[in-house]
Amino acid sequence: MSAPTHTRLHPATTGRVDIRLPWWALALPTIAFVTLLLMILNPVDAHAAAGGPVIAHLFERVQQVVAHNAP
Template structure:
């Protein structure tokens, strides 16, 4: 016994784009790429932030627990 098939009421279009991306969907990856590229080209400007020792200790403990 065969199942009935459903057809589309309108023929499929092979033309333009049906969906639009928001502006940030292209802007954010582009900004991230440019930022990383600048850091690779000039690594002297990439300084590590001096953090609180308690936060550093907490991050190390979480890392140890996760890698266990």
């Protein structure tokens, strides 16, 4: 009586990892890193610091809403 044989669904590997990424998978994080680095090196161009009180009021409002809806 013959035993059933198991067929491989995937070809045999050579032991190395073969991962291929699309070009944007490396380009987008690189662009984001360079942009943030330039903003840190030249903070004069970062205009977000001018809106400080607005951000503080927004956080206060969020805290009030969360505290009001908490059980």
